[in-house]
Amino acid sequence: MNKPTIIAIASGKGGVGKSLITANLAIALAQAGKKTIAIDMDLGGSNLHSYLGLPNKYPGIGDYLVARHGRLEKFLLPTSIPNLQFIPGDGRTPCMADLEFSEKIRLLLAIRWLRADYILLDLSGGTSHHTLDFFALAPTGLMVTSLEYPSIMNFLVFLRNFIFRAYERELKNYPGVPELLKEFRKVPMDKQMNTQMMVERLAQHHPDAGQKAQEICQRYRPKVIYNFCLTPDQLKICQKVDESTQSLLSLWLEHFGCVFEDRSAREASYRSVPLLPHYPDSLFAQRIRSIAHNILNRWDGFSLDSAQQLREEATRFYQSLSSKP
Numbered sequence: 205m206n207k208p209t210i211i212a213i214a215s216g217k218g219g220v221g222k223s224l225i226t227a228n229l230a231i232a233l234a235q236a237g238k239k240t241i242a243i244d245m246d247l248g249g250s251n252l253h254s255y256l257g258l259p260n261k262y263p264g265i266g267d268y269l270v271a272r273h274g275r276l277e278k279f280l281l282p283t284s285i286p287n288l289q290f291i292p293g294d295g296r297t298p299c300m301a302d303l304e305f306s307e308k309i310r311l312l313l314a315i316r317w318l319r320a321d322y323i324l325l326d327l328s329g330g331t332s333h334h335t336l337d338f339f340a341l342a343p344t345g346l347m348v349t350s351l352e353y354p355s356i357m358n359f360l361v362f363l364r365n366f367i368f369r370a371y372e373r374e375l376k377n378y379p380g381v382p383e384l385l386k387e388f389r390k391v392p393m394d395k396q397m398n399t400q401m402m403v404e405r406l407a408q409h410h411p412d413a414g415q416k417a418q419e420i421c422q423r424y425r426p427k428v429i430y431n432f433c434l435t436p437d438q439l440k441i442c443q444k445v446d447e448s449t450q451s452l453l454s455l456w457l458e459h460f461g462c463v464f465e466d467r468s469a470r471e472a473s474y475r476s477v478p479l480l481p482h483y484p485d486s487l488f489a490q491r492i493r494s495i496a497h498n499i500l501n502r503w504d505g506f507s508l509d510s511a512q513q514l515r516e517e518a519t520r521f522y523q524s525l526s527s528k529p
């Protein structure tokens with residue numbers, strides 16, 4: 205079996221639907237015949253099990269980290285969905301207070317050795333160091349945001365903090381650079397201070413640090429899912445998001461999918477059942493299957509006009525709903 209595709213799922217703000225989307229994307233990939241593992245990495249707020257219709261009584265990542273040795277495979281649980289396994293978070297053994305960076309690397313390496321086609325990591329909302337580090341360490345990142353202004357702002361703050369965290373970790377050995385980064389952190393990100401200006405200042409200080417800083421921005425291409433969408437028109441905001449991330453952060457995004465607000469989410473939650481198998485024709489399920497299709501078919505096919513493409517695709521989908529009898 206080839207190495208798994210590992211996808212870390214994060215958000216700038218809590219409550220935007222990360223766990224629900226992670227659980228159902230994992231189900232959709234498993235239903236498409238891919239061996240899939242969903243891992244609850246929201247240590248401190250684990251609840252991915254509930255979206256998979258499982259009780260919170262099994263050991264998971266918390267126990268693995270506290271034990272400091274042992275095999276991660278031991279914590280794999282079967283689910284009611286063929287091809288889908290699950291590793292719980294730290295519901296039973298809270299452990300995250302002071303996780304060293306080396307332990308995070310150890311955990312990610314153990315995850316890489318799991319046998320699967322796809323491994324989805326449900327991270328906690330917001331910009332804790334743990335979330336930023338896991339997002340950076342995983343080979344690819346998917347971000348979820350709702351389309352409301354505060355959520356979009358927190359999404360941009362997440363990416364800004366993510367860049368800073370990567371700079372602070374990877375450039376820390378260049379003399380004087382940590383102090384310079386501390387200074388940059390105090391300045392709000394706007395036209396007076398953007399990533400490109402930081403790169404130039406770092407390069408004046410130390411050419412290699414400038415070069416590396418530039419490479420860090422080029423290395424990441426976060427994919428974005430917009431949740432709680434009401435109409436495709438709302439996706440006009442993607443273009444503005446692009447302008448901000450490119451001009452302020454020198455980051456290029458891929459607008460990867462949108463999910464409409466749908467009451468089947470609440471109904472599945474009240475019944476404690478996984479959404480996709482129980483509401484296969486719901487709006488939510490249809491959109492999740494379309495995103496799973498994108499993961500399967502164009503995960504590496506980054507396109508520069510993905511904002512426009514997403515809006516067109518969502519509009520076609522929306523129109524097809526109203527033309528159905």
Ligand SMILES: Nc1ncnc2c1ncn2[C@@H]1O[C@H](COP(=O)(O)OP(=O)(O)OP(=O)(O)O)[C@@H](O)[C@H]1O
Nearest residue numbers: 218219220221222223224329432464465466469470
């Ligand atoms: N598209 C949607 N339509 C309707 N309800 C939704 C949708 N997406 C998510 N929800 C609901 O929103 C609530 C929050 O979702 P979820 O727990 O997945 O958020 P989260 O981002 O993982 O939160 P946290 O950061 O606290 O872990 C849940 O009640 C979920 O059922």
Ligand SMILES: [Mg+2]
Nearest residue numbers: 222223224246
């Ligand atoms: Mg969650």
